[in-house]
Amino acid sequence: MMDWKKDRIQAAKQGENPMVLAKMKSGFAVIGDTQFLPGYCVLLPNRKVDSLNSLTLEERSDYLLDMSLIGDAIQKVCSPLRINYSIYGNTDTYLHAHIFPRYDWETEERRVKPVWLYPSESWTEDQYLYHENLHEKLRTKLTDALEKLVYERGKRL
Template structure:
């Protein structure tokens, strides 16, 4: 028997459409705002597209515009809820070869040596250690605040 916690991760977009991805915050015009699996930078989110494509360039101009706007709206919600110093936006697709955008809050309290560097250069434990991985016990309130703010922003925009 396959554990459901594993199966939703095997296809995050399909599981979001099915209502089985527990990290989904809200459905947006272009896709799904989801909380990041790790929260060593509180508020880290990902934008999954509605349709699975390899890259941003596989979307038509209207879809790209909606996707990039939705990405910035997630940044607005993180700014309001988490009060970071800034927001970093990243689209790679090298490891998970499908379009998805990372929205990282960056904070003044981060170690000085990490502040000028991309988040990917943080120690491996930040990405895998259970102390930093999302859990309802530690992150439920944050998840609900982000969800509420996103719903408010979406209502204002659309």
């Protein structure tokens, strides 16, 4: 078995990425490694590419729609104030989209700024990391919501 974090996309394809919530048309919805903002997810593409612009126009359309469907699922399950979407590729140098719920319980200082400005502990301390025993109910609800959205999308195509 491979170390799934070394190649998250390949691990998802092989069924070895434990963070996968659902297979989407353009890739894989995964729950975030950290959950200081409950419901944080990432969309991994079907194939490793450098950026959104490396995809065909049809693939881009599918990818961006899937990204928004993950946002819909998070809204349904977590009832956040809003959803923030971001695609960077600076640290992990392949296409992946972050889908962050933002909440009214966040301090005003945090809520109006990018999540990347949260303290480094939010990304690394054990209390904020995804743990199956703590997040299983959230994960199940997100998976159920995503599967319904994917099914509905398939019916419309």
